[in-house]
Amino acid sequence: xxxxxxxxxxxxxxxxxxxxxxxxxxxxxxxxxxxxxxxxxxxxxxxxxxxxxxxxxxxxxxxxxxxxxxxxxxxxxxxxxxxxxxxxxxxxxxxxxxxxxxxxxxxxxxxxxxxxxxxxxxxxxxxxxxxxxxxxxxxxxxxxxxxxxxxxxxxxxxxxxxxxxxxxxxxxxxxxxxxxxxxxxxxxxxxxxxxxxxxxxxxxxxxxxxxxxxxxxxxxxxxxxxxxxxxxxxxxxxxxxxxxxxxxxxxxxxxxxxxxxxxxxxxxxxxxxxxxxxxxxxxxxxxxxxxxxxxxxxxxxxxxx
Amino acid sequence: xxxxxxxxxxxxxxxxxxxxxxxxxxxxxxxxxxxxxxxxxxxxxxxxxxxxxxxxxxxxxxxxxxxxxxxxxxxxxxxxxxxxxxxxxxxxxxxxxxxxxxxxxxxxxxxxxxxxxxxxxxxxxxxxxxxxxxxxxxxxxxxxxxxxxxxxxxxxxxxxxxxxxxxxxxxxxxxxxxxxxxxxxxxxxxxxxxxxxxxxxxxx
Numbered sequence: 096x097x098x099x100x101x102x103x104x105x106x107x108x109x110x111x112x113x114x115x116x117x118x119x120x121x122x123x124x125x126x127x128x129x130x131x132x133x134x135x136x137x138x139x140x141x142x143x144x145x146x147x148x149x150x151x152x153x154x155x156x157x158x159x160x161x162x163x164x165x166x167x168x169x170x171x172x173x174x175x176x177x178x179x180x181x182x183x184x185x186x187x188x189x190x191x192x193x194x195x196x197x198x199x200x201x202x203x204x205x206x207x208x209x210x211x212x213x214x215x216x217x218x219x220x221x222x223x224x225x226x227x228x229x230x231x232x233x234x235x236x237x238x239x240x241x242x243x244x245x246x247x248x249x250x251x252x253x254x255x256x257x258x259x260x261x262x263x264x265x266x267x268x269x270x271x272x273x274x275x276x277x278x279x280x281x282x283x284x285x286x287x288x289x290x291x292x293x294x295x296x297x298x299x300x301x302x303x304x305x306x307x308x309x310x311x312x313x314x315x316x317x318x319x320x321x322x323x324x325x326x327x328x329x330x331x332x333x334x335x336x337x338x339x340x341x342x343x344x345x346x347x348x349x350x351x352x353x354x355x356x357x358x359x360x361x362x363x364x365x366x367x368x369x370x371x372x373x374x375x376x377x378x379x380x381x382x383x384x385x386x387x388x389x390x391x392x393x394x395x396x397x398x399x400x
Numbered sequence: 401x402x403x404x405x406x407x408x409x410x411x412x413x414x415x416x417x418x419x420x421x422x423x424x425x426x427x428x429x430x431x432x433x434x435x436x437x438x439x440x441x442x443x444x445x446x447x448x449x450x451x452x453x454x455x456x457x458x459x460x461x462x463x464x465x466x467x468x469x470x471x472x473x474x475x476x477x478x479x480x481x482x483x484x485x486x487x488x489x490x491x492x493x494x495x496x497x498x499x500x501x502x503x504x505x506x507x508x509x510x511x512x513x514x515x516x517x518x519x520x521x522x523x524x525x526x527x528x529x530x531x532x533x534x535x536x537x538x539x540x541x542x543x544x545x546x547x548x549x550x551x552x553x554x555x556x557x558x559x560x561x562x563x564x565x566x567x568x569x570x571x572x573x574x575x576x577x578x579x580x581x582x583x584x585x586x587x588x589x590x591x592x593x594x595x596x597x598x599x600x601x602x603x604x
Binding site for chain 2: 103110111112116117119120121123124125126127128129130131132133135137160161162163164244245247248249280282283300302304317318319320321322323
């Protein structure tokens, strides 16, 4: 064993980042093409990972291909750092890379996410990696991959508008609340992954690079920084995000995405920020919601260890 | 196609990265950033002994991205001498004669380079199957300013590389007209790179 190998970070039984170098090269080449064609889904030879499809294998492969020993990694699942998927993925990267991890959005150089974009604005020196279950926004309307490819190639996106119009005809409004289709750089229709539509406006002209990985579907795509991302809508039915009548029970935030938490079996419930780091920062700054300090919410505010 | 034996017949190749895992990772991040933010100059991982006539940055790019899956086209200056043996030994990539078959093209003498449209521009259903050109220029700054806009650029970026052929920016505009098809370009000088993905709009 050479001196360099002895000082190599991470579990010595694995290559740095788990993937072998040839796999990383293949994914890296795919990512460069993805960046050059914003919103286009680049096929890649997705590998078996040590956790099942659906647990973020696409995002993990993207992160594993770009992460270096000087990165600070943050992993979130539904906005929170202490949920099952986030904890297991963070532990995986601690084991195979030994990189520093953080829960602070502002401190992270690399953020892997499932289903949310952090509330805090991301910066030029950050990369956001999305875990994507279904990268094809047309999949529910056109099951054939060969047809979807033609639709994207020739920009024949009428079928998507018909799908949204059917919502209006049936419900009076566009009923999609998550994975709301977007047009990237006014060229490719893309799936933002199942983030709530509340987060869609954060995608446009974001300072950070956004990378998307779908493991089971074997697709990579990207949105470069400062790129236009438009949520589809109609003139008479403009795109709107969710609003709540309540505020966060812990920090009182009225501007963040809220999750409903059931407190007991008698109908007791409250709303809390889905972004746990955002909520903690606000509490540290002295903001208090109606339920702050209440016995019923002790488990929500204590640090998970 | 240059065989492994022919390549090695040129003599022992220069060493590659000091640490293949971490040097290629750092180089890749520089490239990713360069292509995601056209106009911004990024440093590749060095030190590295580059095979003549390639720049250290173009060499680092080759070591980071080339392997048996990437047919590579070499220009007249690179196809003779140390480069084919270096690539055969470190990357194992096939070297091809036809520009339109190349996943990557290494261009050491841009004055004599073939036009951009001579390379693979991809297919409408698979636009990623286009050539990425790596062009060694004299310098990445100090030349005639060119204004860039497009994805990855907040407003306008100004670049001024030295040593590109006169028709280059006109060809880049034609390349932009093919979008989503088109070649992607990485300019290299010394240890630095500048990305010009197919999305850039340029104005001399």
